[in-house]
Amino acid sequence: MMRSASRLIVLIIAALPAAAVAQTLARYAIVGDGIPEPLTGQPGDPTRGRALVLARSSTCILCHFGPFPEARFQGDLAPSLAGAGSRSTPAQLRLRLVDASQVNPDTIMPSYYRIDGLTRVGSAWRDKPILSAEQIEDIVAYLATLRE
């Protein structure tokens, strides 16, 4: 809670001079080790989520591999996504996607729904989260189906 509250303040301050460019992020509350409520107020679509996980622009399988027989190039920089839904609850998956650094401060996994605390972001990507709230929810819905 503390951290997301201070993040919000940072966001507001940072947004003042560049209000036109900065995108506002949906508010969310971290409870324990997760974000229990969907960022969009409604559950995502697992089919769209699977397509997103495989999409190059989402970057997931640059690092991860998983049960994706059609994807020729997958990374081995990160653990398999197979069984992700058995190891974590949807709330934990949501926090991991929104801001993995809150789960593991040293992680190399990007924070997909965070725009503060970043350095030298390219102009095409500045002040935008990597994924939208809808996309995060779709991916959470999909990952939750990966059970073993």
Added chain:
Amino acid sequence: MRPQALLAAALLGMALPVLAGEIAPSGRRSGYDFMSADSKAMQDDDTANPAMLSVLEGETLWTTKAGAADKSCSDCHGAVDVSMKGVAARYPAFSAASAAPVDLGQRVNLCRRQHQEADPFAPESRELLALTALIAKQSRGMPITAGGDPRLASSVARGRELFVQRQGQLNLACANCHDDNWDKHLAGSAITQGQPTGYPIYRLEWQGMGSLQRRLRGCMTGIRAQAFDFDAPDMIALELYLMSRAHGMTMDAPAVRP
């Protein structure tokens, strides 16, 4: 590291301890080692290595008179295989004229301006790649020595700082991949240690030649960072750090890379 520790290390003449995550000298490997047998064979055979076309072009330029001075490189430097032997292995180097480190391309352009009185070549131009490929070839098989000059110390330190700093929308540091995960794969590609031994290179993905600066801009854009401009001081610092990190490694320029 504290200044006293540095001093002590220097006094004792011992190697500085390896920082966490840094690759030990004996563990360093050129990008060549990670390539497929086909790509290795292409690099090893001068008649198959496409970068040699650029070297040939460089040989022509080397003896072509240019500029208001109407002088060729060879008019002053003579045979390239004598005068430029080992030169690329010690660049970026400190330039008294610029009071800053300059990389090999910038050094060539200093001669264009001061000694040939001609316009400098644009970054990544055919001419600049050709001349740097020609000069780099004269360091093939020689150990990298760049970075030792004390006047470069602050720039090496700046380069290291940039190398370990998280950046871009993906919030990754060069070191996250090239020090900590070099034996792994990003999607299909071997990450490698990001060693600068082969530049300029013929890159299969580009289907053309490119400098180390172009390669670094590619990695920066890959993590969605604002890439440094060509020849920006931070770009040179990063090149310099990479070369000092590769101290003692064998040059294999002009290399082929995937």
